[in-house]
Amino acid sequence: MTKEKKEKINKEDEEVQEEKQTKESEKTDDNEDKLQKNEKTDDNDKQEEKETTSDEIIEQLENQVQEYRDKLQRSQADFENFKKRSIKEKQEFVKYANEGLILKVLEAYEDLGRALEVKEDKDLREGVELIYKKMDKILKDEGVEEIETEHQKFDPYKHEALMTQKNDDYENNEIIQDLQKGYTLNSKVIRYSKVIVCKK
Incomplete structure (x- = not known):
């Protein structure tokens, strides 16, 4: 090569x-x-x-x-x-804290009311009337009111029916008589009215 x-x-x-x-x-x-x-x-x-x-x-x-x-x-x-x-x-x-106390006071208040119905001693009556008015004012100031019953329809939330009667002068379920007054404390019922109711 x-x-x-x-x-x-x-x-x-x-x-x-x-x-x-x-x-x-x-x-x-x-x-x-x-x-x-x-x-x-x-x-x-x-x-x-x-x-x-x-x-x-x-x-x-x-x-x-x-x-x-x-x-x-x-x-x-x-x-x-x-x-x-x-x-x-x-x-x-x-x-409502005073409810119990007010219920007790109401008994004395009603007793004073009954004492006013006695007409024998004028001076005693005047003294009782003054006490009654003071107690009435105190109770109203505390919010206590009497439940109306005269010519009212029976209301189970305010009234307690103890008896029923037939009576032509009253309508059916109308209260005939108040046997014991009822009261409210600030719109709450603290004692029901004990009443007689008309039944036809």
Whole structure:
């Protein structure tokens, strides 16, 4: 083989080698580019996952905040209702606290009323009348009122029927006679009127 041919073959070999190296280097560059792109894509995916996860966490926290706000508002409303109810119960208690005492005083008050019917001693009558008027004023000031019965229809919420009678002068279920007076304390019945009712 001649020297020229050898040189030519060597040149060709070198060129082939160079081409191989160039191709390998291009492949390596391509691979590096792909790797970089993949890494960027992975980073982007991770960042998106983080953002999604962060959004979910924020949403969960906002939901919890709303739930706690609702519970707080309900608790405040319950407490306000409790305060109002307590105040009302206290007022009711104070309003009717003297009921037992007033019932006892009413007996003496009625006895004084009966004493006024005696006409024998004028001076005694005047003294009793003064006491009766004072007691009447005190009871009215405390909210005590007599239950009306004369020519009234029988009301089971105010009257207690002890007897029934036939009477042409009265309508059916009309009160004929009041046997014992009834009273209310601040519109609450504390003693029912004991009455005779007309039945036809």
